[in-house]
Every structure is written in C-alpha cells, then in structure tokens.
Amino acid sequence: MTSLEGRPLSAGDSGYQRIRSDIIFGVLTPSVRLKLDAMKEDYGVSISTLREILNRLTSEGFVVAEGQRGFEVAPISIQNLRELAGLRILLEHHAMAESFRAGDVEWEGRVVSAHHKLAATERTVLSEGDDPELRKRYDGEFHQALISSCGSRELMQTHAVVFDKYFRYALRYRGAETINQHKALLECALKRDIKSARAVLTDHINGCVAHALASWNEG
Amino acid sequence: MTSLEGRPLSAGDSGYQRIRSDIIFGVLTPSVRLKLDAMKEDYGVSISTLREILNRLTSEGFVVAEGQRGFEVAPISIQNLRELAGLRILLEHHAMAESFRAGDVEWEGRVVSAHHKLAATERTVLSEGDDPELRKRYDGEFHQALISSCGSRELMQTHAVVFDKYFRYALRYRGAETINQHKALLECALKRDIKSARAVLTDHINGCVAHALASWNEG
DNA sequence: TGATCGTAGATATTCGAAAATCTCATATGA
DNA sequence: TCATATGAGATTTTCGAATATCTACGATCA
Numbered sequence: 001m002t003s004l005e006g007r008p009l010s011a012g013d014s015g016y017q018r019i020r021s022d023i024i025f026g027v028l029t030p031s032v033r034l035k036l037d038a039m040k041e042d043y044g045v046s047i048s049t050l051r052e053i054l055n056r057l058t059s060e061g062f063v064v065a066e067g068q069r070g071f072e073v074a075p076i077s078i079q080n081l082r083e084l085a086g087l088r089i090l091l092e093h094h095a096m097a098e099s100f101r102a103g104d105v106e107w108e109g110r111v112v113s114a115h116h117k118l119a120a121t122e123r124t125v126l127s128e129g130d131d132p133e134l135r136k137r138y139d140g141e142f143h144q145a146l147i148s149s150c151g152s153r154e155l156m157q158t159h160a161v162v163f164d165k166y167f168r169y170a171l172r173y174r175g176a177e178t179i180n181q182h183k184a185l186l187e188c189a190l191k192r193d194i195k196s197a198r199a200v201l202t203d204h205i206n207g208c209v210a211h212a213l214a215s216w217n218e219g
Numbered sequence: 220m221t222s223l224e225g226r227p228l229s230a231g232d233s234g235y236q237r238i239r240s241d242i243i244f245g246v247l248t249p250s251v252r253l254k255l256d257a258m259k260e261d262y263g264v265s266i267s268t269l270r271e272i273l274n275r276l277t278s279e280g281f282v283v284a285e286g287q288r289g290f291e292v293a294p295i296s297i298q299n300l301r302e303l304a305g306l307r308i309l310l311e312h313h314a315m316a317e318s319f320r321a322g323d324v325e326w327e328g329r330v331v332s333a334h335h336k337l338a339a340t341e342r343t344v345l346s347e348g349d350d351p352e353l354r355k356r357y358d359g360e361f362h363q364a365l366i367s368s369c370g371s372r373e374l375m376q377t378h379a380v381v382f383d384k385y386f387r388y389a390l391r392y393r394g395a396e397t398i399n400q401h402k403a404l405l406e407c408a409l410k411r412d413i414k415s416a417r418a419v420l421t422d423h424i425n426g427c428v429a430h431a432l433a434s435w436n437e438g
Numbered sequence: 439t440g441a442t443c444g445t446a447g448a449t450a451t452t453c454g455a456a457a458a459t460c461t462c463a464t465a466t467g468a
Numbered sequence: 469t470c471a472t473a474t475g476a477g478a479t480t481t482t483c484g485a486a487t488a489t490c491t492a493c494g495a496t497c498a
Binding site (some may be wrong): 229254255256266267270287288289290 | 441448450451452453458459
C-alpha cells in the first residue's frame with residue numbers, strides 16, 4: 001500500500017492501520033489477549049515492529065498494557081460507551097459552534113462534499129448491503145468536515161480519537177433516522193444554526209447509544 | 220525506580236517517564252531532532268526500546284514522526300498554546316460541573332488533601348526556590364482531584380494529557396495570583412459553587428496564557 | 439550557470455535471537 | 469485440607485546487528 005503522496009507505507013505504519021481497524025471493527029475481540037508470536041504471523045511483521053504498533057495503540061486507548069504481562073484489546077462496557085458518547089457530544093458541540101462561526105464558503109464546500117459522499121454510501125446500504133468500513137469513513141469525514149473550521153487542531157485530533165473509539169460500539173447500520181439526522185446537520189451548517197445542530201447531534205449520538213444498548217441485550 | 224506496588228519498573232517504562240518529563244520541562248527543546256543513537260546513550264536503553272517510547276509519545280502528541288525521517292520533539296507555538304488552553308477550559312469546566320454534582324465527602328477529602336499539598340509547595344517557592352517538577356505534580360493532582368468525581372475515566376484521561384501538554388508552556392512560577400485562585404477553587408468546590416469555579420478557572424488558565432505570552436516576548 | 443544524477447555517509451527501520459519475567463501445574467510441608 | 473515452594477514451559481522484554489532509506493555533496497551534462 002502507498003500513501004497519498006505516493007510514498008511507500010512502512011511496514012510499521014501499514015500494520016498499525018490494519019490492527020487499529022481490526023480493533024474498531026471487532027475483528028480483534030474486546031479484552032482478548034494479544035499474543036505477539038501469533039500476531040507476528042497474522043500481520044507479517046516482526047515482534048519489535050508489533051510492539052511499536054501496540055505501544056501506539058495503547059496511548060490511544062485501543063489497547064491496554066499491564067506490567068510485564070503483555071497487551072490486550074481494550075475492553076468494552078456500557079459505562080465506557082456512555083463516557084465516549086458524553087465526551088463526543090462535549091467536544092463536537094463546542095467544535096461545531098466555533099466552526100459555524102468561522103466557516104467560509106470553502107468550508108461549506110467541504111461539508112456539502114462530505115455529506116454527498118456519506119448520503120450516497122448510506123443509500124447503497126439498502127441495495128448492496130452494509131460496508132461498515134466505508135460507512136464509518138464517510139461518517140467520520142462528514143463530522144470532521146462540520147468541525148473543520150473550528151480553528152483548533154488539538155480539538156480536532158482529540159475529537160477524532162474519541163470518534164474512532166466510539167465507533168467500536170456503533171457498528172450496526174441504523175437506517176433512515178441516521179440519514180435524516182445527517183441531512184439535518186448539513187442544513188443547519190449552511191444556515192449557521194448552531195442551536196438546532198446541537199439538538200440534532202445530541203439526538204444522533206444518544207440514539208446511537210440506545211441502539212447499541214438494545215443490540216447489546218439481544219446479543 | 221519502583222512503582223507503588225513495589226514491582227520494578229521496566230526499562231521501557233522508566234525511559235518513557237524520563238523522556239516525557241524531559242519534553243514537558245524543556246530539557247528536550249521543542250522541534251529538535253531526536254537522533255536515536257545519541258538518545259540511546261543518554262537514556263540507557265536500546266534503539267528498539269527507544270522507538271517504543273517515541274511511538275507512545277507520538278500518539279500523545281509530545282513527539283512528531285514524519286515518514287521515514289525519524290522523530291522530533293513536538294514544536295510549540297502561540298497558536299498551540301491557545302488551543303490547549305481552550306481545550307483545557309472546555310474539558311475541565313464540564314468535568315468540574317459533573318464532579319461538583321456527584322462529589323461526596325470522600326471527594327472533598329481528596330480535594331482538601333490535594334490543595335493542602337499544593338499550597339504547602341507553593342509557599343516553599345519563596346523560601347527554597349521553585350521546583351517546577353514538584354509544582355507541576357501537585358498542581359496536576361489538585362485539578363485532578365477537583366474533577367475526580369466526574370464519573371468519566373475517558374474524560375479524565377483526555378484532560379490529563381491536555382494538562383500535561385499545556386504545562387510545557389506554564390513553566391515559570393506566577394506567584395500570589397495562582398495561590399489565591401487555587402484557594403478560591405477549593406472553596407468553590409466545598410460550596411459546590413460551579414459558576415464561580417468556572418469563572419476562577421477561566422481566569423486561572425487565561426492568566427497563565429497571558430503570562431506565558433509575556434515571557435515569550437521577553438525571551 | 440543551472441539542473442539532474444549518482445554516490446558515500448548518516449540515519450531510521452526491521453529483524454531474529456538472547457535475557458528476563460510470568461504462568462501454571464506439581465510437589466512439599468504444616 | 470490448605471498454603472506455600474519449585475520448576476518447566478510459555479511469553480514478554482530487551483538487545484545488537486542486518487537491511488532499507490534518506491541527506492547532502494560533488495560530478496556530469498545541457
């Protein structure tokens with residue numbers, strides 16, 4: 001694989017992306033022990049490189065490391081989902097407000113573009129089935145576009161990590177409600193209606209929490 | 220060095236803490252290139268271990284890694300300081316509000332204890348000179364205690380990283396104003412007066428930004 | 439002159455194996 | 469029986485060296 005600049009991705013970087021993605025999408029089950037020897041085979045990298053990757057993911061909170069007893073995938077819990085939802089609302093509300101204030105027509109262009117791609121993908125779920133990876137990507141890019149004029153790189157980075165952690169719980173497609181909320185957010189953005197945007201976003205996220213809790217109980 | 224449980228700290232962990240601390244306290248200058256061979260000597264660990272450490276610090280934002288060109292200490296800028304201050308206010312306001320609401324007498328005990336230690340340390344600055352490392356530790360522990368009943372581990376962890384990054388800019392001791400603000404925060408906490416606490420904290424942080432900018436211009 | 443290419447040295451990345459540590463089953467003694 | 473010691477095997481941590489990549493300087497050519 002190569003990056004956008006055409007530079008070949010180092011073994012460490014591509015392994016990092018694969019493992020991170022496998023955690024987010026549940027390929028690597030929460031709380032499972034990550035045995036280095038086994039993973040070495042699966043991801044085609046040496047133990048040292050693997051440890052670099054796992055150390056990065058530990059800082060981000062996708063992996064936990066305990067003493068000299070190795071690594072495991074970060075556990076999930078209802079409590080943690082609630083915490084992430086609350087944190088995401090806090091960060092995204094604030095970032096949206098700043099972004100709505102400062103956003104110019106370039107920003108509107110990014111928002112419209114991101115929404116178009118998200119909406120197109122959401123429509124194909126019905127005909128072609130759900131592709132969680134693609135859906136997450138465009139969902140993330142849309143919310144990122146909404147806050148992209150907030151003026152704070154630190155805020156955006158913090159938000160991005162929280163969003164990715166949150167997505168571990170938001171795997172299943174939720175249907176029309178989500179589509180409408182995304183559309184409403186687009187309209188709020190273009191009208192700079194931060195108050196409505198906040199309400200929609202709160203519903204958006206809380207709805208997702210409720211949905212996750214429901215499917216949690218089903219199994 | 221040994222951890223609280225008496226378990227010997229691994230080479231990687233102690234190196235991590237030393238390098239992280241050296242970045243926060245300016246021993247490792249912002250934007251300097253981190254040459255692995257040289258650091259290997261300084262911190263007494265092998266290159267592989269060093270890379271694990273640097274990868275962790277990259278995720279946290281204390282180090283930046285570019286392509287296959289190695290690592291460097293994260294740069295500092297006025298813009299970044301403003302971003303961190305804004306983010307800290309956002310997170311800490313919210314966490315204080317939750318913590319004030321949920322805090323019981325155990326929490327009050329933690330807050331009183333942390334403030335006592337911080338105040339004692341701040342007093343010794345006059346007689347025995349400033350020890351930034353000690354001051355940062357107790358400052359951090361006090362603010363951590365204030366939000367320790369917020370009920371969200373994710374929020375506290377996110378706040379802790381932002382606080383540490385912020386402290387890179389808040390090195391110099393600021394004197395009486397800080398002492399009074401900490402005391403005011405203690406009193407607000409015991410009275411559960413979140414509104415005043417927010418005002419004090421905003422002043423506290425903005426005052427620190429102004430101070431940092433001033434000494435920035437001096438050199 | 440200015441630009442491109444090539445090379446040597448410096449540096450980062452990756453690896454496999456040695457050393458340290460942990461785990462767990464088994465043995466021993468109170 | 470229960471608690472504590474012991475040791476073999478599994479696993480992690482750490483290391484030094486091999487490999488790959490980058491940087492900067494000088495040579496070559498238009």
